[in-house]
Amino acid sequence: MEKDIHHTLYPTIKVEKVNFVIMLKKLVIGAVFPLGILILWESLSRIGVFESYQLPAPTAVALKGIDLFQSGMLVPHIMATILRVFMGFLLGTSVAVFISILVGFWPLLEKLIDPTIQALRQIPSLAWVPLFILWMGIGESSKITMIAVGVFFPVYLNLLSGIVSVDRKWLEVGQIFGLSKRYQITKIILPAILPAFFTGIRTGLGLGFMFVVASELMGASEGLGYLLILGQNTLQPDTILVSIILFAVIGKFTDGTLKSLETKLLHWQDTLERGQSK
Template sequence: MPEQPAPGAAASIAALAATTSPGPHGLVSVAGGDGLAPARWPRGLLGAVPPVVALLLAEAAVRLGWIAPHLLPAPSDVLAALLQMLRDGQLSQHVLASSLRVAGGFALGAVLALLLGALVGLSGFAAALLTPSFQALRAIPSLAWVPLLLLWLGIDEASKVALIAIGAFFPVYMGVASGFRDVDRKLVEVARLRGLGRVALARRVLLPAALPAVLTGLRNGLSLAWMFMVAAELIAASRGLGYLLTDGRETGRADLVLAAIVLLALLGKLSDSLVATIEQRALHWRDSFGGTA
């Protein structure tokens, strides 16, 4: 006879389920200890609580003199710097320059990673041939590529886009290769018994089974593309958020440095949310525990 959970454990599980449970339309129910009806909070609102609390604490710490303003400017001062750059037209130039570099580098790196990752994931010969080299290249730090790219491509846009493409390539490649390689063999055998050809097998079995890992790789690659963009712009750039970081450091303006960091966080979150939305729609058939990205 299978063991049954103890009455006390069952009651604890039921109480936990009643206390916090996901609801429809991305709402989370949180029941209070007084037995009142559970409050329903949108997930987006819950996610805004930590940064809002951190901003309020930072503002209070600076205004009360606990932290020196030249070390950590108040969030209101950072907002004032952003508004000033917006009025001067500099903000849009920096954001547009960095966004275009990330878009170009990510597109280049992701396309190459999708092709090579699929080849390695579907072909044992290609995996034996290419995997050792790619694993060695993946271990090279990003800044180690910079002198070589500057020698080959100069200090123009090509070297920056190439560095971003390198950063985006490996997470996408790993996701695609592992996604195809880890497809359940039973699914492939059943599809072959049903008479599916190679094209139909790839379209109806392999691609849907590997899609979660592929999309996860794309999200990770996009995040690294933003990181490599900063490294590229710190080297030689006259526009962009990396240049803004350098300018703030050289002029001793911590508010500019923090403004660039805030913009990087916002742009990274927006781009990741876009890919996450695509992921949710492409994988709507999944009945997973997490449910949301």
């Protein structure tokens, strides 16, 4: 019996080891380029190519980040930005999913609603700032709404595209075999639109981090966007760079989380990337 258990578990352990090696390989390869930039940046700063008051060295930026963390200033700024992006992302995604489903399955609603949404999509993000301040003041509501607007459009466009591009032949086959509506939705429609949905939410999350900077211009006293402005007003480029790097790190981490979830849920896809990793 122990032998049978060993043979049962061994393939799983082997697959996990292979996945870990692939992940480690990707991590090492992905780190080469940014490490090269940091080394070059540090070298040029040390020989005086970059002035410290314009572009401080990476070591100076790292020391500034440590100083902000030890002073207790950094964590509240990070948490304020993450919370705003999360709330705005949740709101924007929920509204986008609801409207795209309505528009995707009822052609009349597409003719009524979609042209207006496409027109609103062309409005620059900063153009919403004075209007949201007028409507909701400079509190959290206006900031979260601002982020939700940025998240809404890519999620709506991608999910709607996924819905309308579902092959009707699949549904006809399901009807021929007498599949229920619920089964058709869960086994045919949902898997077909998931790739487009994940593309939309990953793009929307990226725009959410862009819009949070604009939202934190609206009278914020906390957040990485506020820290950017503080660094500008106090002529501290190291503070500005700390904020920018944190945006990059947090954005990469959250996008990587969505990417991992996408890979697990869409494991049935035979894509070029999965073919190369085998």
